[in-house]
Amino acid sequence: MVTGNVGRNAVELRQEAERKLAARRLLLPDDEPSSLRLVHELQVHQIELEMQNEELVHVQSELEHALKRYEQLYENAPVGYLTLSADGIIGALNLTAATMFGAERAVLVGRRFDALVSDGDLPLWRAAMASMLRKECGGRQHVDLALRQSDGELIHAQVDFVRIAGQAPDAAILVTLTDIGERKRAEARMRLSASVFAHSYDGIMIVDLEGRIVDTNPAFTRITGYTRDEVVGQNPRILASGRHGTDFYAGMWASLHERDFWQGEIWNRRKTGETYAEKLAISAIRDDEGKLQQYVGISSDITSSKLHEAELDRIAHFDSLTGVPNRRLLADRLERAIAHARRAGKLLAVCYLDLDGFKPVNDLHGHAVGDELLVEITRRLQGQLRGDDTIARIGGDEFAILINDLSEANEVEVALERLLCAVATPVLVQGQELAVSASIGVTLYPTDDVDAEPLLRHADHAMYQAKEAGKNRFFLFDPDRDRKAQTHRLQLMRLREALNENEFVLHYQPKVDLVSGEVVGAEALIRWQHPERGLLMPGEFLASLAGSELQRGVGEWVIDSVLAQIVSWNAEGLALTASANVSAEHLLQPDFADRMQAALARHPAVDPRSLELEILESAALSDMNQAARVLERCRSMGLRVALDDFGTGYSSLTYFRTLPIDVLKIDRSFVCNMLGDKDDRGIVEIVVRLAEAFHCGVVAEGVETQAHGELLVGLGCRVAQGYGIARPMPPEELPSWVRAWQAAATRFLPGG
Structure with a gap:
């Protein structure tokens, strides 16, 4: 009988076997013989063995499964x-x-x-x-x-x-x-972090969310002078220098809240009380869930570099001798001053000051004395200016001054008078009394509404005008005058281009003998064949040439063109005297006669007597003796000389007496009005008599009617020109006009 305790005890196993045997209907009554009882017991025992075997199989299966799970866990x-x-x-x-x-x-x-x-x-x-x-x-x-x-x-x-x-x-x-x-x-990283923390050359400070310092590294102590124990538990504001306002710190915290980071330069204070500059980066530290834990600040001392930077800035922007701003800083100050004047609606005075007589002092007494004088003059000028004004040294003895917030133009005059007085007061340098003065040019913005660079240039121009006016004074730049000068410069450039591009042409107005009807000559009159505006009269451009170098060039072109035209007419069988107008400035050029001789040499076919030089009296010759010498030499070459517009100048008789003249030309203003104005008629008669007395020819300009011609003949003037005879015409038209005129046998005889 199995008595093991595999899954159930023996009693439970026996009871279960009896139930199964009964179910099979194999149970015998109690009174059956013992042999049958033995069979019954054997049957029950067999069932028990079967059940026990099933139990063992089940247990073995579970053990195998457990062993496999153990092996998996183990492996x-x-x-x-x-x-x-x-x-x-x-x-x-x-x-x-x-x-x-x-x-x-x-x-x-x-x-x-x-x-x-x-x-x-x-x-x-x-x-x-x-x-x-x-x-x-x-x-x-x-x-x-x-x-x-x-x-x-x-x-x-x-x-x-x-x-x-x-x-x-x-x-x-x-x-x-x-x-x-x-x-x-991780431990290596921690050791590295600890090593970096301990050995970093940058100062490190850790701050909790309550704003208390929780740790610092040795570099922090080196930079600030505070030991770790002295600052742990303190607020970082113990380092504040007071040089930053609330807006600065508000911006710092705004950046930390928005980006978890801030970086910038800040001035703090060491334990000793000394302020220092540092480059500071602050980072917000968060845990894995994003919760803010603390702040870490890493800083480096940049005081020495800031001081060096300041020194470089001083060298770059301030004059090393006087300590005032130099030209570079002036440019920035001027831009700011212009913007301020625009916003405030005020005037800004831009002044350019140059010392009069400084160079002789420097040359005589040496540069050391000159430098001391400049320093003292600068100090005096600064003393006359307000705090928001600027003085800058922009050259050896040249200064620029910006005077802000002027309400009226006369305010700057008062300020400039003070500056002139300050400079002109003698200075004692190394026991020697030195005296200089100043010439100041000034322009006012926005009256002179230009940018910074032109403002300085205009003030500089005005300063030179102050010097030309006698020095020790100021001169106010006139924008209108400058605009006219600029227009004049532009027109001169255009006229030079016209000369180079052969846009100038000559028209010729005939001169005739009113009695014989003979054509005796023609006056060359310049015109500008403008590519866009058409044919322009002399009144539209000649005034721009006056006094310029280009005037000489145009004058030489006229003479050369007239000589070439004489050759051309001669080839057509037309022999005429042609006259060319010569300005006083051109005539007084030192080489005028030489260049005149060279022009004749370029046209050897021209008889010099065929060319007449008309000197414009209204040009007011500045050197009468030089003009006389030049004209005498020209006459020696065979050229004729006419005095144009006689009677209109302030010194007509002086001209006539001094200059070697062959012909007098009566101005058209007298001729046109002589029919109705006895005074003009009297002047015409006087000029005719004067020419006769000095054995000169006489030509009347402005003959417009038959009556003009008849009256001139009656007064003794036979040669004339004017619209009543012919208007100026292109040179190629003149030969046919001469033939037509002579064929008509036109005469201007009194009563004719």
């Missing part, structure tokens, strides 16, 4: 397991351990464990093993080792081991391997 445990013999031979190991070593299990079993330990940790392992073997079973130890993988790479593991059976040398040791590589790396 795939998060730690490596292996067993060692007392002499360190690997007996068994799980899959995790094999994976940690990067090798097949079969390769590792039977190897010595210490062959897998790094050389550096081998003494540590052997000492731990020796200690373990001296202990009783159950004794535990652990050690951190660097173990060598199959490819030679090292892994860091925590090795826990315990004796599990027997005594040496038969004792077995169970070893657990835990990969601590990440922990080691």
